[in-house]
Amino acid sequence: MQRAQNKLGLILFPAFDWRITPTHPEREERLLYTIDQIEEEGFFDYENVFVFNPEIIDEKYINLTHFCVPNFDSIATISHKIAASSTITIAKKVMSKEVEKGFALIRPPGHHAHRITYGDRGFCIINNEAIMVEYLKREYRIKKIAIIDTDCHHGDGTQDIFWNDKDVLFISLHQDGRTLYPGSGFTNEIGGPAALGYTLNLPLPPYTSDEGFLYCLENLILPILEEFKPDIIINSAGQDNHYSDPLTNMNFSAQGYAKLTERLNPHISVLEGGYSVESALPYVNLGIIFALAGIDYSNIKEPDYDFEKLRQSPKISEYIKRLCENVYTIWKNKEQTAHEFKKKYQKYYTRKKSIYYDTMGFLEQQLENIKICNKCSGLITIESRCLNYRVFAITIPHDACDECCDEGYKLFATSDPVNFSHIILQDKKNFEFYKKENLK
CATH class of the missing domain: 3.40.800.20 (Histone deacetylase domain)
Structure with a gap:
C-alpha cells in the first residue's frame, strides 16, 4: 500500500x-x-x-x-x-x-x-x-x-x-x-x-x-x-x-x-x-x-x-x-502608517459602506465606528440599514480593555429599541452574545 x-x-x-x-x-x-x-x-x-x-x-x-x-x-x-x-x-x-x-x-x-x-x-x-x-x-x-x-x-x-x-x-x-x-x-x-x-x-x-x-x-x-x-x-x-x-x-x-x-x-x-x-x-x-x-x-x-x-x-x-x-x-x-493615522484620528475612525447582495438584489448601507484605544484594538459599532431592518451592532474585541468592555455593555443597555429593529452585542472577550429586537 x-x-x-x-x-x-x-x-x-x-x-x-x-x-x-x-x-x-x-x-x-x-x-x-x-x-x-x-x-x-x-x-x-x-x-x-x-x-x-x-x-x-x-x-x-x-x-x-x-x-x-x-x-x-x-x-x-x-x-x-x-x-x-x-x-x-x-x-x-x-x-x-x-x-x-x-x-x-x-x-x-x-x-x-x-x-x-x-x-x-x-x-x-x-x-x-x-x-x-x-x-x-x-x-x-x-x-x-x-x-x-x-x-x-x-x-x-x-x-x-x-x-x-x-x-x-x-x-x-x-x-x-x-x-x-x-x-x-x-x-x-x-x-x-x-x-x-x-x-x-x-x-x-x-x-x-x-x-x-x-x-x-x-x-x-x-x-x-x-x-x-x-x-x-x-x-x-x-x-x-x-x-x-x-x-x-x-x-x-x-x-x-x-x-x-x-x-x-x-x-x-x-x-x-x-x-x-x-x-x-x-x-x-x-x-x-x-x-x-x-x-x-x-x-x-x-x-x-x-x-x-x-x-x-x-x-x-x-x-x-x-x-x-x-x-x-x-x-x-x-x-509609521499607524503612527500617522493616530495623529489624524484621535478618538474614532468612521467609514461608510454600501454592500450589494448580488444574488438577492438588495443594498445594505453601513456606518461603522472604530474606537481608537491605546489599551486594546478598540470597540466597534455599526449602524446598518437593509430591507426593513435597522440594526445597531456592537463588537467587543478579543483583547478588549475594561473601559471598552464597559462601554460596549453600556451602549447595549442604553440604546433605544424604538430606533432599531435589532440591537446586538458580540462580546468576543468573554464569549457572550446578546440581542434585543423590536420588529413592530
Whole structure:
C-alpha cells in the first residue's frame, strides 16, 4: 500500500440539499466530480489519509462571528451550518495532531459573508474560515493566524471581519476588482486603525498565469509570513482562477495550484469558489490534496492544458513585479502608517459602506465606528440599514480593555429599541452574545 508523506485529513461535504438553482454553477456537482476523480486515482487507498465527518457546532461560534439579521435560521440552512462545522472539525483534528494537514472540501462557500449578514451574496451567507478562526482563538488561544485567500474573487467578507484585528494577517490574491465582482480588494485597503498593514491585497490583472501567482507567493507572501510568524496558516482555496472557469478571466492551472499549495504549506485549506465543474475542479482539488499529503503531483494535468497558450505576457509580469514591491512597502511601513493615522484620528475612525447582495438584489448601507484605544484594538459599532431592518451592532474585541468592555455593555443597555429593529452585542472577550429586537 502506498503511503502519504504527511498525515492528511479530509472532509467531503457536497451539500446535496442546497443549491441556488438546479443549473447554477454553485451546486453539488462541484464536489461530486472531484470525489469521483479522487477515487479513480486510488487516493483513499493511501496510508496516512483520513476522511472525517463534520460535528455540528454550537451556533454561538456563528453568532460571535456574524450579526445574522434577522437571525441565522431565517437566512441560512443546515448545509451552511454543516459547512462551517466542517472547518471546525478539521481544525480540531489538526490541533490535536491527529493529522498534520487538513482540507475541508465543502460547500456552500463563505468568504463574501461580512460581519453583518442579511443573506446570500457571492453565493456566501456565513463565513466558514472566519467561524473557524473564532473557534481557534476561543478554544486553543491561538494568537497569530494567517489567512491566504487564493480565490479569484476578492475575499471581502473575510477582510471585513478581521479588518481591525492585527492578530489575523489577511492576504488576498484575486482578479483586479475593476474587472470582477465584488469590485474591491485594492492595495489601499490595508486594515483598520489597530491593524493597519495586516490586510494586504494583490489585485492581479486578467490572464495572470501560474508564473504570476507563484511570483507573488515567492516574492511577497512567503517573506511576509516569515516576518509575521503565524501559529497557523489557513488557505481559502478558491479555484476559480483556473483558465477554464466560466466566471473569471485568469490562466492558473492544476499544476500551479499544487505548487502554490506545496510552497505555502498551509495547516488547513478550505474550498471556496471554483465553477468549472468537470474541466478544472477534479484536477485542481487532486493537485491540492496530493501537495498537502506530500505525494508526487507532477502527472496531474488537465487534458487540454497548453503551457504556451496560457503563458502570461511580459507586460503582466512587469505589472505583478511592481505590485508586489508596492504591497511589500505597505507591509514594511505599517508602524509609521499607524503612527500617522493616530495623529489624524484621535478618538474614532468612521467609514461608510454600501454592500450589494448580488444574488438577492438588495443594498445594505453601513456606518461603522472604530474606537481608537491605546489599551486594546478598540470597540466597534455599526449602524446598518437593509430591507426593513435597522440594526445597531456592537463588537467587543478579543483583547478588549475594561473601559471598552464597559462601554460596549453600556451602549447595549442604553440604546433605544424604538430606533432599531435589532440591537446586538458580540462580546468576543468573554464569549457572550446578546440581542434585543423590536420588529413592530
